[in-house]
Amino acid sequence: MIKLSNSYFKDLPRYPTKAIQFGDGNFLRAFVDWQIQQMNKKGLFEGGVTIVQSLPTGRVGQLAEQDYLFTVLLEGKSHGENIQTHEIISSVNTGINPYENYDAYLRLAEDENVRFIFSNTTEAGIAYHEGDALSDRPPVSFPAKLTALLYERFKAGKKGFYIIPCELIEDNGKHLKNIVLRYADEWKLGEAFTVWLESENTFCSSLVDRIVPGYPKERAEALWKEWGYEDTMIAKAEPFLIWVIEGPRELEEELPLKKAGLNVVVTDHLKPYRDRKVYLLNGPHTTMACLARLAGIKTVGELMDDPDFYRFIDREMYEEIIPSLDLPKEELTSYAAEIQERFKNPFMEHELDSIALNSVSKFQARLLPTLKKYIERFHKIPMRISLALSGLLVIYGKQDHTLARAIDLPDVLTTFENAYKTDHYVKAILANESLWGEDLTKIDGLLEQVHKGIKLIKNEGARKAVQMANEEELSFEK
Template identity: 50%
Template sequence: MAQQLSRSLFPELPAYPERMIQFGAGNFMRAFVDWQLQQMNRQGLFQGSAVVVQPTPGGQADAINRQDGLYTVLQNGIFQGQTVNSREIVSCVTRVINPYQQFDDFLALAEDDSLEFITSNTTEAGIAYDARDEAGDRPPLSFPGKLTALLFRRFALGKKGFVIIPCELVDRNGEQLKQLVQRYAREWQLGEAFMAWLDAENTFCCSLVDRIVPGYPRGEAESLERELGYKDDLMVASEPYLLWVIEGPSWLPERLPLDRAGLNVLFTGDMTPYRERKVHLLNGPHTAMVPLGLLAGLETVEDVMKDDGFSGFVRDLMEKEIAPMLDLPQADVLAYAKDIRERFSNPFIRHELASISLNSISKFNARLLPILRKYAGAKGELPPLLTLSFAALLLSYRGDRVPRKDVPGAIAAFDEAWSRPDTFAETILGNESLWGENLSLIPGLVPAVEERIRQLEQSGSRAALQQLV
């Protein structure tokens, strides 16, 4: 049996000082941010590592620490006309701190002057206010609450601030995160001097990330173990393509030279056009296909793209309902949409629909609800494909057909609404805490959702799609 991956197996791997604090140890961050740090280190441009903070009580801290922070990134796919099939051990993660068990170690990060960057990916639901958070909590429950506690300790020590680059797919993520930190600072009465230090000494950047990361390759784990010669419980598969758009000051590329490492990283003064294109045309179809695919028994994005009916749904949704709602040159948008469908069809990547379904409600809010609202306003009617997908999402959250992976509050709201099936659509669409507004006020949405749910229950998602595509 192969030995577990650790530094004892590869003592020659370099070790660098910690320069980045990273909230989140999930597959995406390890195959995106940490992999890019690795590329800079290989070229002598950064020479730094990331110390990871586990943002929730349940996480992979023990597994990552057991492997000394090492894991393998598997890149598979077609990139610039060439087949890519690479394996690389990433060695720029030093450790994972679980603040629920190691709160003092977490706060001690504020003492290290070499730490200058903070990144995060706590899902779309992570950049949010939690009224239960209090100043003396060890730790606060929310990610912004934890960040506030860390920043306040940094301030109290009289040290410089951080460059903070969140990667959550939330519009203006850096600005929203800063506003939440400021809110906690006010409510916790941390003082005007701290508020001034937040502004003067810290740089909150908005950013946009793009890389398809399916995660752990379950079906290939045994064969990969034989190929690699070691056991890696944390290996993560990703496509070769990546894009990171960072909106920040002009001096940032010099301090974080991602672009000089040959990475597809764009430093810009305005990331809005990149965000709208990517969030709605890549992430949107991902979210839209999940409930329909799961209800039909499909398992992966590749399954969706190999199925004529479902791939037609993805194509028509992108070209007929999403693209026309984007204020960008349509020729460019449609070319981008075609490239996205080719990435979705990558035969080397097993991207499970169940993994994409995590926190689908907040994802729908960010990725598809603006399109639905804009389409209804512009055309005076509901987008048929998007409405069907929305109905499938609501049906899937009944919990009796596919597993629900969401925050407890969202699941509780659906349980309450589904306890009265006759009024379910009006109740759930009127829940402003879920959607940020009363969706039942959108003309025709309640009866349309009710009709689509009936159709999905009676004939299934495949038959429902055949009527529309």
């Protein structure tokens, strides 16, 4: 069988690079690169992408073997109808591994055609890393790498960029900009560079929404046979997507996604969109990864077919998350029903292991704000969210659990490992402000309830704990 490459697909259109993309994972390829392809097909953008590998281990080499071609497989329901389509994406021109060729990475700054920078380095990626230096090749953190690139751009006398991060943290554009400015100050890059950063670059916060479960490994060979070519970089996704970008109106002309018929909103107020999506879609996802894996459940679809866990997630959404949000209830319940339909997508095998990546930072961003708001309003701890936290501590404490493993940054795993060796594991972890942004032991009653959840999961199993929550047997008044 032929391998997907330019040798056999010579007529696929290619355009000059107009965007740099930090991240080579399934999400960006099925979200950003797919949308750029849709604009190109309508003659609205005529631009390609250069991918920068954001971690020492990545997929740029694999993509290079296929001449940066890959297939996006869309499967799901749209307006009540089943959708099953596939498309070879040719919007990625090349890729660079800065860990192997840092000079090539810095040379990206010289290309005047490049106007956009996109990123998805997970919630943990937009973070300051102490010790990063301009002389590092490359620096450790994504913001430091970006600062080095922007400095090269400034020295070359070129225009700045529209910088649009896709990481699911609040105010991701503003947060990224603040870290870049911090590096610029620490590295003493000069006032002129800071002025250029502020005046010539537009950091846009954004919210992304498309479920991308990744590579369909169990069906891959059947799909190759059906399509007539082998592709080891297939990215499967649902048809639904929305991209909300907080930025200037002229962005709609520079990046004509909406003109291409895509569900993209450019707004000056992102927060209502973000709260609805992050807490009602991503929050339950993180709960699933913290609990369902401990019961041997492997996918979102499998969970939605499980009476115990479906009831648990349904009640988390309607009884803990929705009452904590400052949006019209009717709008939230309608959105929640839509999300559950997406969770039940019969074509999706969204693996909980993939959702579990960096669960600590995800819990902080997706569930902790809801937990605090719920306590503020109802003066008791939300049992389902707190049980998810108990499940997280069970997984991260042992780190070799037979059913679920911790998948996170090395320093995070080391923090848990060291605390687990002590006699005060739970207290030490909940009090660690570097993990959660605050001392969680100061939340009255949370330490006790997390302790109870951990004991129940260890002694009776995650399913029994979920069943007890479903029967309202885990509630604690403050």
